[in-house]
Amino acid sequence: MSNIKITLPDGTIREYPKGTTSIQIAQSISEGLMRNVLAAKVNGEIWDANRPIENDANVQLLTWKDTEGKNTFWHSSAHLLAEAIESIYPKTKFGIGPAIETGFYYDIELPEGKMLSQDDFIEIEKKMLELARTKSEYIRKSVSKNDAISYFTEKGDNYKLELLEGLEDGKITFYTQGNFTDLCRGPHIPNTGFIKAVKIMNLAGAYWRGDVTRKQLTRLYAVTFPQDKELKEYLVLLEEAKKRDHRKLGKELELFTFSEKVGAGLPLWLPKGTLLRERLEQFLRKAQVKAGYLPVITPHIGSKKLYITSGHWEKYGKDSFQPIHTPEEGEEFMLKPMNCPHHCEIYASKPRSYKELPLRLAEFGTVYRYEQSGELHGLTRVRGFTQDDAHIFCRPDQVKDEFGKVIDLVLLVFKSLGFEDYTAQISLRDPENKTKYFGEDEDWEKAESAIVEIAKEKGLRTVTELGESAFYGPKLDFMVKDALGRKWQLGTVQLDYQLPDRFKLEYVGSDNKQHRPVMIHRAPFGSLERFIAVLTEHCAGNFPLWLAPDQIAVLPVSEKYHEYAKSIHTILEEADIRGFLDERDEKIQRKIRDAEVKKIPFMLIVGEKEEESNTISVREHGQGDKGASSLEDFIKMFQEKIKIH
RNA sequence: GCCAACGUAGCUCAGCGGUAGAGCACUUCCUUGGUAAGGAAGAGGUCGUGGGUUCAAUCCCCAUCGUAGGCUCCA
Numbered sequence: 001m002s003n004i005k006i007t008l009p010d011g012t013i014r015e016y017p018k019g020t021t022s023i024q025i026a027q028s029i030s031e032g033l034m035r036n037v038l039a040a041k042v043n044g045e046i047w048d049a050n051r052p053i054e055n056d057a058n059v060q061l062l063t064w065k066d067t068e069g070k071n072t073f074w075h076s077s078a079h080l081l082a083e084a085i086e087s088i089y090p091k092t093k094f095g096i097g098p099a100i101e102t103g104f105y106y107d108i109e110l111p112e113g114k115m116l117s118q119d120d121f122i123e124i125e126k127k128m129l130e131l132a133r134t135k136s137e138y139i140r141k142s143v144s145k146n147d148a149i150s151y152f153t154e155k156g157d158n159y160k161l162e163l164l165e166g167l168e169d170g171k172i173t174f175y176t177q178g179n180f181t182d183l184c185r186g187p188h189i190p191n192t193g194f195i196k197a198v199k200i201m202n203l204a205g206a207y208w209r210g211d212v213t214r215k216q217l218t219r220l221y222a223v224t225f226p227q228d229k230e231l232k233e234y235l236v237l238l239e240e241a242k243k244r245d246h247r248k249l250g251k252e253l254e255l256f257t258f259s260e261k262v263g264a265g266l267p268l269w270l271p272k273g274t275l276l277r278e279r280l281e282q283f284l285r286k287a288q289v290k291a292g293y294l295p296v297i298t299p300h301i302g303s304k305k306l307y308i309t310s311g312h313w314e315k316y317g318k319d320s321f322q323p324i325h326t327p328e329e330g331e332e333f334m335l336k337p338m339n340c341p342h343h344c345e346i347y348a349s350k351p352r353s354y355k356e357l358p359l360r361l362a363e364f365g366t367v368y369r370y371e372q373s374g375e376l377h378g379l380t381r382v383r384g385f386t387q388d389d390a391h392i393f394c395r396p397d398q399v400k401d402e403f404g405k406v407i408d409l410v411l412l413v414f415k416s417l418g419f420e421d422y423t424a425q426i427s428l429r430d431p432e433n434k435t436k437y438f439g440e441d442e443d444w445e446k447a448e449s450a451i452v453e454i455a456k457e458k459g460l461r462t463v464t465e466l467g468e469s470a471f472y473g474p475k476l477d478f479m480v481k482d483a484l485g486r487k488w489q490l491g492t493v494q495l496d497y498q499l500p501d502r503f504k505l506e507y508v509g510s511d512n513k514q515h516r517p518v519m520i521h522r523a524p525f526g527s528l529e530r531f532i533a534v535l536t537e538h539c540a541g542n543f544p545l546w547l548a549p550d551q552i553a554v555l556p557v558s559e560k561y562h563e564y565a566k567s568i569h570t571i572l573e574e575a576d577i578r579g580f581l582d583e584r585d586e587k588i589q590r591k592i593r594d595a596e597v598k599k600i601p602f603m604l605i606v607g608e609k610e611e612e613s614n615t616i617s618v619r620e621h622g623q624g625d626k627g628a629s630s631l632e633d634f635i636k637m638f639q640e641k642i643k644i645h
Numbered sequence: 646g647c648c649a650a651c652g653u654a655g656c657u658c659a660g661c662g663g664u665a666g667a668g669c670a671c672u673u674c675c676u677u678g679g680u681a682a683g684g685a686a687g688a689g690g691u692c693g694u695g696g697g698u699u700c701a702a703u704c705c706c707c708a709u710c711g712u713a714g715g716c717u718c719c720a
Contacts, residue, residue, distance in 0.1 A: 105715095118650070204715030205648025212717050216648055219715065247713090251656080260693080260711055316720060338720055372646055372718065373711090381719090470720060494720095521720095558677040585677080593681035607679060617680080625680055 005056040019052040023190060026061050036063045036226075038189045039072040046072065048140055048187040064226050074099035076138060076177075076188040077128075077195055077224040078106050083180035084127035085220075094182070095159045095208060095217050102234075103223030107206050109159070109215070116218055121200040124220075128198045135193030136178040140186055145169035148183060159208065159217075195224050197231035246536040247378040253541055253549075253599065255532070256379065265376040265383035267529060272549035275578070277528055279547050281364055283645055284388055284413065284524065291409055293362040293390055298342035300366060304332040309502055310341040311438055315471050321370045339365035340496075340521055343391040344503040347517075352507040357517060358394035358402050364528070365389045379533035380488055386528045392520040393505065399518050403454045403476075403493060406522045410478055410491040411458075413524040416645065417535060417544065419480055424460040425489075426451055427475040430467030437471050443497035448474045451495060472498040478526075480534055488534050494521040541599050542621065545638075546645040552579035552638075553600045554616075555591040557607030559583075564611040568604065568631060575635050596621060604634070 003015045006025060016025065022040035026033040026049070037049050041060040046068055053059070062069035078097030085092050085108060095107030110116065143151070145164065151174075152160040160183050164172070175184045177192055189195075199222060206219035225231045242248070250256050255273030262268060269277060285295075304323050307313040312320075316337065323332035336342065343361045352359070366386045375381055394402050414422060428448050429437050437444070451474050455462050469475055478491035496519040499505075506514040525531035535543070545551060552572060556565035562583055569581040579600070582591045588605065595603045603619040610616055610628065618626040618634060629637075 116649080202714055203649060206716045207647080210717070212647075216716075218648075221715080258711090264711065310720095312720060319718080320720095340720085367720090369720075374646065374648095374714095374716080375718070377713085472720080555680090557679055560677070587676090587678045587683060588680065589678080590682055591680095596681055603680080605680065609679085619680060 004053065006053070007056075007058045009058075009060045016053075018054055021052055022047065022049040022059060022061055025059060029061075033061065033063075037061045038063055038069040038194065039187045041068065046187050048138065048190070050137070050190050051140065051187070071099040072187055073189055073194065073226065074104040074224065076192070077198070077222070078104040079138070079175065079177060079180065079182055079184070079188070080128050080131060080192055080195060080198075080224075081106050081124070081200075081220065081222055082108070082182060083131055083178055084124050086180055087131075088123060088127055091156070093157045093159055095206075096163070097182075100221075103201065103221060105206075105219050105221045107159075107208070107217040107219045109217050116203055116220070118203070125198045125200055128195070128224075131178055132192045132195040132198070134178060135191045137191045138175050138177045138186075138188035140188075141174045141176065142170075143172050143174050145172055148172050148174070151181070152183070194226055197225040197228040199223050199231055199235070244537045244540045245378075246380075246533040249536050249541040250379065250533075255536070255549075263383070264373060265371060265381070267379055267382055267384070273532070275549040276543065276547055277532060280525065280528060280531070281388070283416070283546075287409060287412060288360075288362050288390070291360070291405065292358075293360040296343065296346055296361045296363050298336075298339060298346070298363060298365065300336055300368075301333045302336050302342060304334050306341045306345070307334055307337075310338070310344070310499060311472070311502055312338060312341070319370060321368055335368035336365070337367050337369045339363055339367065339387065339389045340391055340499060340519070341503070343389075344499055344505060344519075347391075347393050347505055348503060352393075352505075352517075354395060354507050354509045354515070357507060358392050358398050360390055360392045362388075362390035379529040382529055385530070387523045388525045388528065389521070389523050392522065393500070393507075393517040394520065395507070395509075395515070396518055399495070399520070400450055400454055402520055403450065403495070404458060406493045406520060406524075407454065407458050407460070407476070410493070410522075410524045413491065414478070417538075419490075419538065422478050422480045422490075424455055424462045425468070425475075425477045425479050426455060426462050426464045427468035427470075427477060428464060428466050429469045429474065433467070437469070439472065439498040439501075444474070447495040447497060451476050451493075470494055470496075472496045480538075488530060490526040490531055490534060491524045492522065492526055495519075496521060542601075543599075544645075545601050546642040548578075548599075548601050550579050550598070550600050551577055552602045552604055553591075553595040553598075554579065554581045554604045554606065555588060555595065556581075556583065557588045557605065559585070561606050561608070561611055565606045568606060568616060571631060572604075572635070575639070577635070577638060592619065602634075602638070 002018050004018050004020070005013050006016055007013050023034055023037060026037040039049050039062045040047050041062060042053060042057050062072065064070060064073065075098060078099070082094055082097060089110050091111040093109040097106035098104060145167065148164055149161060152164065163183060173184065173186060174181050175186055175188055201221040201223060204219045204221070205216045207216050208214040223234065225234070250273070253272060254270045255276065256267045256269050258266070259268060301324070304313060320337055321335050323334050325332055346361055347359065364386050366384060368384045371381060371383050392402050429444060455476060473494055473496040475492055475494040477489045479487050479489055481487050500517050500519050505517055507517055509515045554565050554569045556562050565581055572579060584591065592603060599621060601621050605617040605619060615628045615630050616634060618629050620626050
């Protein structure tokens with residue numbers, strides 16, 4: 001029998017008999033590796049670990065540590081889930097069952113309108129583990145399209161038949177483990193025995209092929225692990241994430257609230273949240289003054305005509321809050337969903353010269369958008385929110401420079417607030433569906449290449465998404481992850497050649513002719529609501545000192561020292577240090593506990609010792625007693641800490 | 646908007662076909678206590694809302710609003 005040459009990732013070349021499997025390769029390296037190998041990358045393609053290799057190849061063995069290994073594991077788990085469901089509920093139809101970032105899902109349709117509930121999870125989990133223990137091999141088999149069609153026709157699974165329609169004869173494979181056979185490209189792990197821990201997370205409705213007009217299937221989300229310990233760790237992690245949830249912390253720290261009477265998705269900012277928000281605004285205002293922005297203020301409503309001009313009415317009119325009418329004349333006004341049309345009118349309020357460009361108009365503008373009820377989520381997805389908006393009107397030759405300056409500003413914001421894990425998403429239009437967008441091809445191409453170039457020059461870590469642009473231009477969005485690993489868009493920079501056109505904005509060039517300016521929309525925070533939500537989760541409610549609603553708490557040991565405590569508090573207030581004096585009739589332990597729970601950065605404890613020596617005892621949140629200090633030294637230290645802001 | 650789930654005191658939650666309970670918070674009193682919860686008493690709810698079934702509904706059914714999970718959408 002002839003041998004083949006296998007090249008491993010470290011460059012070593014080993015010889016094996018033709019038809020060797022990746023498992024056998026692993027075995028030849030070590031028994032331990034053999035037990036852990038889930039799949040293998042053969043010449044860049046992911047293969048089953050038990051698939052024979054017939055020719056010389058580069059082989060990389062994949063284990064749980066590799067993303068591809070995990071994905072294979074989870075995708076195989078999806079088949080196991082399906083097998084379990086089929087054995088419990090025969091005649092179930094199956095949609096698709098892919099691996100996702102953590103775990104996998106399977107879209108299913110249970111027979112005769114049977115509905116699943118959370119109570120059924122345990123039975124399914126038990127069945128899965130039972131089937132896993134049989135160590136059934138995942139067996140790959142090539143089938144002809146006709147055979148595949150007749151298999152699923154007989155089974156009555158119209159979803160698989162629909163999937164088959166899109167597949168080419170000769171490239172169709174089935175995988176079978178135990179009693180379950182599925183249409184699948186693979187690859188899979190060697191056998192079900194690798195799956196040791198199973199947890200069905202939740203269920204949801206999901207439209208078949210993501211199409212609202214199609215039938216809604218039941219989607220089961222689940223996660224599996226090769227060791228029970230890992231499942232436990234994962235569940236602990238989820239618990240930790242829940243503790244950071246901004247909705248929970250927002251309530252506990254009294255930052256914001258919602259009221260059914262006011263309306264869903266309309267946040268009410270409580271005093272502490274307002275303080276925090278105002279600090280953020282102040283910080284950005286200062287930075288914007290330095291960067292040459294000019295403040296403006298515009299009303300919360302605008303004539304419908306304004307949005308007809310801007311194109312927003314055509315694009316979003318029917319999905320917006322509907323116009324409000326004046327009682328006498330029946331004039332129509334929209335709650336403003338955007339600040340840009342208003343800002344365009346400010347630009348247009350007088351003739352502009354090329355010498356005054358770029359003109360940067362900034363406004364913390366509150367906008368209202370109708371979001372579908374199912375989409376509302378804490379502060380991250382609301383119906384009324386305030387953008388730290390600005391529009392830069394500039395000459396075409398200034399675009400790149402201005403765009404770069406905006407990126408610098410966004411990065412300053414992220415840096416000041418400790419966001420290090422972000423990606424920049426370049427959102428371009430969908431080249432397949434150009435009619436969704438306004439404007440000329442030529443402008444789009446110019447705008448898109450400008451963004452790609454400048455992002456590269458600034459050294460941003462980028463991903464490019466087609467079809468994610470605004471209808472008027474491409475965007476550069478800054479994405480960060482929240483405590484639960486969900487991605488949120490914060491800062492955004494958008495290039496726009498359309499609005500200046502629609503509003504017929506002009507400036508007089510050095511040639512004494514009228515020219516059209518280019519517009520850049522930008523918001524470093526995105527919206528204050530979402531930003532504060534993500535920030536809250538990011539720092540688990542332990543806000544940076546300069547932002548904390550209460551920076552200090554003065555805690556007298558007993559009533560006898562209230563007067564001294566009051567004098568301390570007054571001096572701190574005069575030094576612009578925010579905080580409160582805890583004069584409750586409680587023991588000092590209690591006051592400390594309450595202040596710790598409220599995540600107050602500094603606790604200043606005053607009693608007999610302190611009053612006599614004219615000092616304070618400093619306790620830092622989460623760090624315990626820091627010892628005595630004079631008030632002057634404390635204030636100096638404090639001001640040093642918040643200096644850059 | 647759609648799918649399945651939930652809605653009980655300010656908060657976190659228990660309960661159940663016979664008109665409600667705990668802990669914390671709150672009020673009052675006692676206590677004046679040195680680095681994460683001192684003690685006692687009290688007050689607080691038409692069980693989200695509107696219908697229906699029933700002798701009787703917080704509990705069962707329907708609708709509606711809201712919340713959390715997902716799908717679709719997102720200027």
